[in-house]
Amino acid sequence: MKFSEIIGQEEVKQRLLQTITDNRISHAQLFFGKEGTGSLPLALAYAQYIFCTQKTETDSCGSCPSCIKMQKLIHPDLHLFFPVTTTEKIKTKPISSFFIAEWRKSFLKNPYLSLAQWLENIGSENKQGNISVEESAEIIKALNLKPYEAEYRILVIWMAERMNIAAANKLLKVLEEPPEKTVFLLVVEDYDKLLPTIVSRTQLVKITSLKEKEIAEKLKEDYQLNPETATQVALMADGNYAEALTLIEKEEEISSQFNLFITWFRYAFAGKIPEMIRWSESTAGLPRESMKNFLQYTTRMLRECMVIRYHINYLAKTEGETKESLSKLSKFVNEKNIIPLTTEISKAIADLERNANAKILLLDLSFKIAKLLKAN
Ligand SMILES: [Zn+2]
Known part of the structure; x- marks a missing residue:
């Protein structure tokens, strides 16, 4: 090598x-x-x-x-x-x-x-x-x-x-x-x-974690991924190229992770309680490790919303349709609620590690997110 x-x-x-x-x-x-x-x-x-x-x-x-x-x-x-x-x-x-x-x-x-x-x-x-x-x-x-x-x-x-x-x-x-x-x-x-x-x-x-850009470039080069998918995979992989390679083997998961995130936040913002309950029930069926990864991914997506909201273009990691959807959501994510939002999500990750009931935990988190999104 x-x-x-x-x-x-x-x-x-x-x-x-x-x-x-x-x-x-x-x-x-x-x-x-x-x-x-x-x-x-x-x-x-x-x-x-x-x-x-x-x-x-x-x-x-x-x-x-x-x-x-x-x-x-x-x-x-x-x-x-x-x-x-x-x-x-x-x-x-x-x-x-x-x-x-x-x-x-x-x-x-x-x-x-x-x-x-x-x-x-x-x-x-x-x-x-x-x-x-x-x-x-x-x-x-x-x-x-x-x-x-x-x-x-x-x-x-x-x-x-x-x-x-x-x-x-x-x-x-x-x-x-x-x-x-x-x-x-x-x-x-x-x-x-x-x-x-x-x-x-x-x-x-x-040896430090890889940068998202480095992972995305490598994926485009070696696997001919389109820029949007490459960026999504890099964001989900969180600096881990081994994980990125595992992810591209299951490509449908990449778009489904984003969809899971964006529908969740849409329900929460619109205060659609029956949908939030259904969402929590079905997401609670995922393996615990996937749930944790998903919540970590959610945090990164919220940071991306901030970057888009404040036009810090050189830090933006998403492109195309993904960026457009986040741009709509970014109207409700700001300097007042970003810290409480990410703190609640981190707490939920810690609770999942302690084997908390996932269904209750996700529903509770959904309500908290709904409240924080509407607070401004
Ligand atoms: Zn030699």
Whole structure:
């Protein structure tokens, strides 16, 4: 994977390139970014850049023997570790190497792969993937090998927060006395779950969420989506490219999410109580996770209304018919009610997480929204 294939993240790319120009490649680096931000592709592009024999100032060449092996993830000095579970085929003590062929295939198909997608690909049947103590024995085994071809050997541990405590303690020992010519790239989504003693021994590479524009551009380029759909998907994905890809697989959901939002607010504004009740009942039938996503999406749509209302065009994210509908609604969303509206929605999300009755919660929220929209 070349840096140029990765969406956005220009600042991080520059910082990584600089470590090589300055010849100060830290032996343990923590790539920390939420799901779908590209932390794993960045770590692998960095590894490819380190190995490349004909690198330019800004990227690996993509065609030297090292790059060719890296692009298939078969470079002998690259060692990959990731969460696994027992499956139909692997009944006990699963480790990464049993699944390496599937992992390569999954990553090459989608470098923005999420953990949930990966576990689904191997048929984990809702089991949580983890990195076991058997895996840490494999890590130590990899350290006993001398680099074959490159100056360094690079160990990439994807979702390192999934290490169990025994595995983490073994890794800590290694990081305390780092072997020569070895680079650890730990890729995590949530480093609070990592041992603090591990975190303190690594250099942090912080990866931010992708911008909606970056996601929309990539979708237009790679999937030929029209600008309006691309923008809608990007808004729903909330900076997570893995999520954007999941969404375009179910295209009807994209327009239905917006319709769900706009009909809800129309009923609320018009004070149509029977319709609000029906709306709440049918929306309460969605899976809880979808309901939460929908409410988060609602908040972003309300912010968009503010942007349209005050003609802050450079911040506007929607286009076409969507923008027109929001523009009508934006007459009722203003600086007086935007905060109470978004606060009520955030409270509802928190209540959903606490397993509140969804039907009552949505109806109650509908009444509150109706009141807030009419208050001005
Ligand atoms: Zn190369």
